[in-house]
Amino acid sequence: MTFKDFSEHEQAVQLLQRSLERGRLAHAYLLTGDESAVLESVARTLAKTLNCLDPVRAGQGSAAVDACDACLNCRKIENENHADVHWVRPESKSRVIVVDQMRELMREIQLKPSEAAFKVAIIVAADRLKTEAANAFLKTLEEPPAKSVLILLSTEPQRILETILSRCLRLNFGGQGGGRFDDVTLRWLNEFGETAAGEQRSLLGRYRLMDVVGKRLSEIRAQVETEMKARSPLERYDDVEKDLREKWEDELTAAVESEYRRQRAELMLAMQWWFRDVWLQSSRAGEGLLNFPGQTASQKLGGRLPARQSLANLEVLEQTQRLLHTNVQEALAIEVAMLKLNL
Ligand SMILES: [Zn+2]
Structure with a gap:
């Protein structure tokens, strides 16, 4: 070959x-x-x-x-x-x-x-x-x-x-790169990109970025909870004995946590793909390779970052993704990541 x-x-x-x-x-x-x-x-x-x-x-x-x-x-x-x-x-x-x-x-x-x-x-x-x-x-x-x-x-x-x-x-x-994400994620990614590429020299700017990520994660959690609850037998049977009820409650908690973690990993992945675009832009690697073509924010950020710093951003996100697989506190991991990014 x-x-x-x-x-x-x-x-x-x-x-x-x-x-x-x-x-x-x-x-x-x-x-x-x-x-x-x-x-x-x-x-x-x-x-x-x-x-x-x-x-x-x-x-x-x-x-x-x-x-x-x-x-x-x-x-x-x-x-x-x-x-x-x-x-x-x-x-x-x-x-x-x-x-x-x-x-x-x-x-x-x-x-x-x-x-x-x-x-x-x-x-x-x-x-x-x-x-x-x-x-x-x-x-x-x-x-x-x-x-x-x-x-x-x-x-x-x-x-x-x-x-x-x-x-x-x-x-x-x-x-398949960026093609795999749904419309909601893509819209959110747009907002995230705009915020990241905007004025970020200040600490306030960093906290604004954390807020964009934090809000989306809260939305995801709330949605997962609603969906999982609707599927749980708890919703359909009122008068069950205590043991069974507790078992169902435990199962629901576990199901919510596992689905939330899956969707959170997807969101992080979307961010990674976006920062990969930034890296491609800063290394002048060409338009044809972009995951999210037409995104002016990645162009803007890529235009002002040296390729080395863009590559370091990818490492920050990969490391965060790995940390989140462990039992690290989520808010802290995200905060550290947003502060470490070169913007
Ligand atoms: Zn040969």
């Missing part, structure tokens, strides 16, 4: 190809998505492109942006027997990546490429890296040897250790 075969994931592929073209490849990528096979194909294609003997170039004399899929290197990489492209997969009985596998990989990656231009390490199911193996890997992840690229793959990125996540550039090869 070559990059042009990933038409479903055009956005992420274009981001990768643009970095290739500019010679600005990150040292470490985290590719996320719903299907492990797709992620493996993308990683394989990137490895081929970096080492292809007859690559597709953006222009004459410029950098390779796609592989030929036919040369000796491409074929070896396809068959996973290229000396400079290393794969690590969960192997042990418990389906984790053990520390010995990582030590072996790091030994390999420190050696000079033997037959190609780049050393590539591909770690399948990076969420299966347990603490010890991950810690052994951190130093390499922070300072990879020259001419090496680390590619981590995961269908469950929420399970990856924070220390690893924060050192990788994340690209998503799943989901």
